[in-house]
Amino acid sequence: MKFIDEIKIKIFAGNGGDGLSSFCKEKFRPLGGPDGGNGGNGSNIWGIADKNLNTLINYQYKKIYKGKNGENGKKSKQTGKNAKNIFLKFPLGTLITDIKLNKLLIDLTKNKQKILLAKGGKGGLGNSNFKTSINRSPRKKTLGKIGEQKELYLELKILANIGLIGMPNSGKSTLISNITNAKPKISNYPFTTLYPNLGTINYKKKKIIIADIPGLIKGAYKGYGLGIKFLRHLQRTNLLLHIIDIGSYINEVNILKNIKIILNELKKFNKLLYNKPIWLILNKIDLISKEKLNKIYNIIINKFKTRFPIYKISALKKNKCYFLVSKIYKYIFK
Ligand SMILES: Nc1nc2c(ncn2[C@@H]2O[C@H](COP(=O)(O)OP(=O)(O)OP(=O)(O)O)[C@@H](O)[C@H]2O)c(=O)[nH]1
Ligand SMILES: [Mg+2]
Numbered sequence: 001m002k003f004i005d006e007i008k009i010k011i012f013a014g015n016g017g018d019g020l021s022s023f024c025k026e027k028f029r030p031l032g033g034p035d036g037g038n039g040g041n042g043s044n045i046w047g048i049a050d051k052n053l054n055t056l057i058n059y060q061y062k063k064i065y066k067g068k069n070g071e072n073g074k075k076s077k078q079t080g081k082n083a084k085n086i087f088l089k090f091p092l093g094t095l096i097t098d099i100k101l102n103k104l105l106i107d108l109t110k111n112k113q114k115i116l117l118a119k120g121g122k123g124g125l126g127n128s129n130f131k132t133s134i135n136r137s138p139r140k141k142t143l144g145k146i147g148e149q150k151e152l153y154l155e156l157k158i159l160a161n162i163g164l165i166g167m168p169n170s171g172k173s174t175l176i177s178n179i180t181n182a183k184p185k186i187s188n189y190p191f192t193t194l195y196p197n198l199g200t201i202n203y204k205k206k207k208i209i210i211a212d213i214p215g216l217i218k219g220a221y222k223g224y225g226l227g228i229k230f231l232r233h234l235q236r237t238n239l240l241l242h243i244i245d246i247g248s249y250i251n252e253v254n255i256l257k258n259i260k261i262i263l264n265e266l267k268k269f270n271k272l273l274y275n276k277p278i279w280l281i282l283n284k285i286d287l288i289s290k291e292k293l294n295k296i297y298n299i300i301i302n303k304f305k306t307r308f309p310i311y312k313i314s315a316l317k318k319n320k321c322y323f324l325v326s327k328i329y330k331y332i333f334k
Helices: 172-178 228-233 251-269 291-306 321-333
Strands: 005-010 043-049 064-066 086-090 093-098 103-108 114-118 149-154 162-166 195-202 205-211 239-245 278-283 310-312
Touching: 005 114, 043 093, 043 103, 043 239, 064 239, 064 321, 086 103, 103 114, 114 149, 162 172, 162 228, 162 251, 172 195, 172 205, 172 239, 172 321, 195 321, 205 321, 239 321, 251 291, 278 291, 310 321
Parallel strands: 005 064, 043 086, 162 205, 162 239, 239 278, 278 310
Antiparallel strands: 005 149, 043 114, 093 103, 093 149, 195 205
């Protein structure tokens, strides 16, 4: 599946139907009263949040949405039918901007939240509306109004409580697959994850949403690897977990270097993200001896303790993962 998080679309609400000019023709009233009905209204175009979607991919394939026109007015003062509303569905976390006005119209943060994006044109008036005591046989009618037209910029910024960051292959997806309902692809090579995954932890009657994004490498902010574009999805999180592989390196220096690389990429992307609470999660502790683990842990603590809380886990063996979840729960809800 392709992941699309930015796109422009055009919407055209339907036009109103025209009012009718006509006269009732009955046997004994050759020029009967005016009986032209009003036109129906054109389709409104609504936007609605749908929790089952997680990408804007549909809008990649179809970028223009046109509403139907209202029916024209009919004889016997019958109003034409209103055209049906159109509902465009968007994933939670979609921000919709009117490009011409450069104005944010809505940030869809709740399921089923909706907004009228383009109003359909009102139907015109039939001649039966214009009858007065002076003019009993008006021919006047009005045309339906044109529906609203807009060019919209859609931007998805995922809504999650927690974001996972780290080097490729550090175990981010393994962690999310073991503590949430998500089932992402996991493999022993870099860049397994190509677009963000969301997972939900149900813990003590609360829901915690975690976003797993593709791994970062040195120079990601310059576009290396998969770049840093997915970091935008972590902007709304309350806490970042920096997953660090401490089991696959012989030399601790490399581990420290890797930590700094990731922090530096975050800083380059945006200071606000860098200044969010970050926990260092030392992963793959099952691969090393207790002595080595203690040595690495002490080095990392000495270097980073003042700024970052530090936890040790094995995402693969589910070792200490639920302890981490309990800490996350406390952090978010207490
Ligand atoms: N031994 C051990 N292996 C682990 C652990 N966590 C993850 N792995 C392995 O590390 C490899 C990479 O895991 P992923 O979860 O795909 O890593 P990722 O960080 O999501 O990688 P990208 O998607 O490429 O950024 C897989 O072969 C996992 O089985 C762990 O705690 N212990
Ligand atoms: Mg992954």
